[in-house]
Amino acid sequence: xxxxxxxxxxxxxxxxxxxxxxxxxxxxxxxxxxxxxxxxxxxxxxxxxxxxxxxxxxxxxxxxxxxxxxxxxxxxxxxxxxxxxxxxxxxxxxxxxxxxxxxxxxxxxxxxxxxxxxxxxxxxxxxxxxxxxxxxxxxxxxxxxxxxxxxxxxxxxxxxxxxxxxxxxxxxxxxxxxxxxxxxxxxxxxxxxxxxxxxxxxxxxxxxxxxxxxxxxxxxxxxxxxxxxxxxxxxxxxxxxxxxxxxxxxxxxxxxxxxxxxxxxxxxxxxxxxxxxxxxxxxxxxxxxxxxxxxxxxxxxxxxxxxxxxxxxxxxxxxxxxxxxxxxxxxxxxxxxxxxxxxxxxxxxxxxxxxxxxxxxxxxxxxxxxxxxxxxxxxxxxxxxxxxxxxxxxxxxxxxxxxxxxxxxxxxxxxxxxxxxxxxxxxxxxxxxxxxxxxxxxxxxxxxxxxxxxxxxxxxxxxxxxxxxxxxxxxxxxxxxxxxxxxxxxxxxxxxxxxxxxxxxxxxxxxxxxxxxxxxxxxxxxxxxxxxxxxxxxxxxxxxxxxxxxxxxxxxxxxxxxxxxxxxxxxxxxxxxxxxxxxxxxxxxxxxxxxxxxxxxxxxxxxxxxxxxxxxxxxxxxxxxxxxxxxxxxxxxxxxxxxxxxxxxxxxxxxxxxxxxxxxxxxxxxxxxxxxxxxxxxxxxxxxxxxxxxxxxxxxxxxxxxxxxxxxxxxxxxxxxxxxxxxxxxxxxxxxxxxxxxxxxxxxxxxxxxxxxxxxxxxxxxx
Numbered sequence: 001x002x003x004x005x006x007x008x009x010x011x012x013x014x015x016x017x018x019x020x021x022x023x024x025x026x027x028x029x030x031x032x033x034x035x036x037x038x039x040x041x042x043x044x045x046x047x048x049x050x051x052x053x054x055x056x057x058x059x060x061x062x063x064x065x066x067x068x069x070x071x072x073x074x075x076x077x078x079x080x081x082x083x084x085x086x087x088x089x090x091x092x093x094x095x096x097x098x099x100x101x102x103x104x105x106x107x108x109x110x111x112x113x114x115x116x117x118x119x120x121x122x123x124x125x126x127x128x129x130x131x132x133x134x135x136x137x138x139x140x141x142x143x144x145x146x147x148x149x150x151x152x153x154x155x156x157x158x159x160x161x162x163x164x165x166x167x168x169x170x171x172x173x174x175x176x177x178x179x180x181x182x183x184x185x186x187x188x189x190x191x192x193x194x195x196x197x198x199x200x201x202x203x204x205x206x207x208x209x210x211x212x213x214x215x216x217x218x219x220x221x222x223x224x225x226x227x228x229x230x231x232x233x234x235x236x237x238x239x240x241x242x243x244x245x246x247x248x249x250x251x252x253x254x255x256x257x258x259x260x261x262x263x264x265x266x267x268x269x270x271x272x273x274x275x276x277x278x279x280x281x282x283x284x285x286x287x288x289x290x291x292x293x294x295x296x297x298x299x300x301x302x303x304x305x306x307x308x309x310x311x312x313x314x315x316x317x318x319x320x321x322x323x324x325x326x327x328x329x330x331x332x333x334x335x336x337x338x339x340x341x342x343x344x345x346x347x348x349x350x351x352x353x354x355x356x357x358x359x360x361x362x363x364x365x366x367x368x369x370x371x372x373x374x375x376x377x378x379x380x381x382x383x384x385x386x387x388x389x390x391x392x393x394x395x396x397x398x399x400x401x402x403x404x405x406x407x408x409x410x411x412x413x414x415x416x417x418x419x420x421x422x423x424x425x426x427x428x429x430x431x432x433x434x435x436x437x438x439x440x441x442x443x444x445x446x447x448x449x450x451x452x453x454x455x456x457x458x459x460x461x462x463x464x465x466x467x468x469x470x471x472x473x474x475x476x477x478x479x480x481x482x483x484x485x486x487x488x489x490x491x492x493x494x495x496x497x498x499x500x501x502x503x504x505x506x507x508x509x510x511x512x513x514x515x516x517x518x519x520x521x522x523x524x525x526x527x528x529x530x531x532x533x534x535x536x537x538x539x540x541x542x543x544x545x546x547x548x549x550x551x552x553x554x555x556x557x558x559x560x561x562x563x564x565x566x567x568x569x570x571x572x573x574x575x576x577x578x579x580x581x582x583x584x585x586x587x588x589x590x591x592x593x594x595x596x597x598x599x600x601x602x603x604x605x606x607x608x609x610x611x612x613x614x615x616x617x618x619x620x621x622x623x624x625x626x627x628x629x630x631x632x633x634x635x636x637x638x639x640x641x642x643x644x645x646x647x648x649x650x651x652x653x654x655x656x657x658x659x660x661x662x663x664x665x666x667x668x669x670x671x672x673x674x675x676x677x678x679x680x681x682x683x684x685x686x687x688x689x690x691x692x693x694x695x696x697x698x699x700x701x702x703x704x705x706x707x708x709x710x711x712x713x714x715x716x717x718x719x720x721x722x723x724x725x726x727x728x729x730x731x732x733x734x735x736x737x738x739x740x741x742x743x744x745x746x747x748x749x750x751x752x753x754x755x756x757x758x759x760x761x762x763x764x765x766x767x
Contacts, residue, residue: 019314031324080568109148150176156239185222264527278698282691295441308415341416393582463727477619489629502556518551639713646721
């Protein structure tokens with residue numbers, strides 16, 4: 001083996017060993033649908049400045065969501081119940097009491113000048129606020145000079161140098177920073193050890209810190225905002241909790257926990273088992289397909305995909321990502337899509353083997369990895385850009401999707417470029433593998449490629465024909481959205497939460513089955529306490545609620561309604577707005593990246609295909625009357641990533657061929673590029689479709705809509721990357737004045753047409 005192959009093999013073995021250890025020693029964090037969790041009902045109270053109405057309760061809910069995110073709890077569910085209640089559901093919480101304490105605190109932070117020592121007579125009078133400091137001595141405080149709303153960031157740290165222990169560092173917004181500098185500058189005008197040289201930091205009417213302004217600070221000079229620290233003999237947990245409370249913001253309304261209990265998973269054991277079986281069958285079918293197409297090298301790629309599954313799962317577990325059923329389904333789907341890089345390499349190796357007679361299998365594989373690198377890199381970089389922006393700009397499930405997507409992309413690249421490459425390089429050194437074409441799977445061109453080469457169809461003689469078809473499809477989808485309407489799920493619209501007590505125990509799976517049979521297929525059922533069932537569904541009138549109760553009575557006997565509440569959307573306005581902003585920024589950044597790496601015409605064409613796919617998928621669900629919910633949102637984000645990847649692969653080949661034949665028309669080049677990338681597109685799509693078909697047929701009702709959305713999205717995305725993106729690019733190129741791309745000079749060879757690459761086994765010596 002060469003040194004590079006040895007390094008790849010050792011690195012792959014080390015990463016796999018660590019991943020297996022993590023998988024065997026750490027348990028995953030499961031979501032509410034798989035494991036259940038803790039449900040808390042919070043009652044909002046009127047404050048001196050706000051009334052507990054629907055608007056202020058919604059603002060309180062968003063602050064609670066930020067706090068829960070800071071606590072490290074992923075995939076929570078928060079909904080408004082009625083006008084002034086909030087239902088909080090937390091999956092896999094280790095200490096529910098601590099979580100409840102942090103979530104429920106008002107966190108009203110204020111900064112005051114100290115007027116001097118206080119007296120008992122001043123407490124409760126209009127003279128000003130009088131509170132005990134950290135040591136119990138009363139301080140007379142002035143009016144609040146700034147509040148926690150002015151804090152830009154807060155973080156806990158351990159100060160070992162000055163012996164202050166755990167502290168909380170604050171960074172203020174610009175205007176609040178000036179107020180802080182003015183406040184500390186006024187305090188610095190008093191002598192050292194004078195009480196008036198102190199600044200009091202008050203949290204929920206309790207002085208948590210009242211430090212003296214340092215003697216080095218001059219009168220009316222003050223402290224800059226970045227150097228502010230709260231000290232107060234905090235422990236590590238206290239400092240972290242205080243930092244997240246300040247960073248999350250003050251609650252607009254005080255809240256009181258009126259109920260807290262454990263709830264069961266929204267999916268029954270039978271649904272989870274069926275989904276697991278479907279995932280295994282789909283993954284096995286994908287491995288068999290890739291082995292059938294590429295023989296031995298396909299089997300090696302399937303082995304690398306198994307390694308990818310272990311590595312990405314270990315990364316999810318190690319990072320504490322909460323796994324939900326759609327997340328796990330998306331993870332399994334990523335295994336099918338991760339085959340894309342291997343297919344790209346194998347198809348490029350087939351081309352090299354066919355075009356250069358006498359080339360060895362090993363050199364063809366080396367050239368395949370080299371030639372496929374730009375397409376693999378560009379497609380994965382665009383996906384990583386989207387994942388990063390979804391994480392940093394999104395919130396809730398959108399942020400979680402960004403993490404899962406980034407892990408999948410990185411693990412996929414490692415699987416293809418390190419593990420699969422090490423395995424194929426070792427195999428290609430065998431004379432037996434190289435001599436027998438039926439064994440290696442690379443020396444034969446493949447049936448799809450042979451058929452296309454023989455027929456040589458001219459697909460883009462009239463690009464406007466394809467654009468007309470795309471316009472008609474968009475019009476039909478838009479008509480469905482306008483005429484049929486989009487059936488938004490409970491996460492977007494809110495609905496009704498009803499709790500029932502049955503005389504006979506009813507498991508979740510049975511309850512879901514009887515409700516689906518009665519026409520309530522979108523109902524979400526959980527166990528709530530001893531023998532109670534909690535049903536969350538869309539808007540119900542009284543007649544429909546009676547029908548729902550009667551359906552449950554068939555399985556559970558006498559059924560009594562225990563609770564009936566109207567609930568708001570769990571994907572609130574702020575979360576939806578953040579998701580749309582994150583998605584829009586991700587598309588714009590991808591557009592800029594593709595314009596730099598390719599051409600502005602190619603970048604606009606890729607984004608046009610993406611918009612085309614989104615409209616068609618939403619329109620298809622509108623015509624089918626399917627619910628658009630959080631699961632659909634995850635599928636839509638997956639389709640967007642798939643669409644961009646497909647377009648990048650096609651345009652990468654257009655750029656490469658055009659640079660080699662600058663005098664040929666771009667239409668001829670585009671047609672040739674599409675025909676050369678079709679085998680990769682077909683084989684990659686088939687790998688994903690095997691898994692999706694298994695999830696749709698065997699996964700049960702819980703995954704049916706998810707699998708259907710992805711089936712439609714992948715078919716539409718595969719079509720649009722060729723028949724929409726390329727015609728748009730050709731139309732734009734007719735008006736563009738930019739010259740064809742320049743041919744890149746490769747190191748170690750000339751740029752002439754007759755230049756040949758040296759065989760890796762050739763040391764260059766000649767006699």
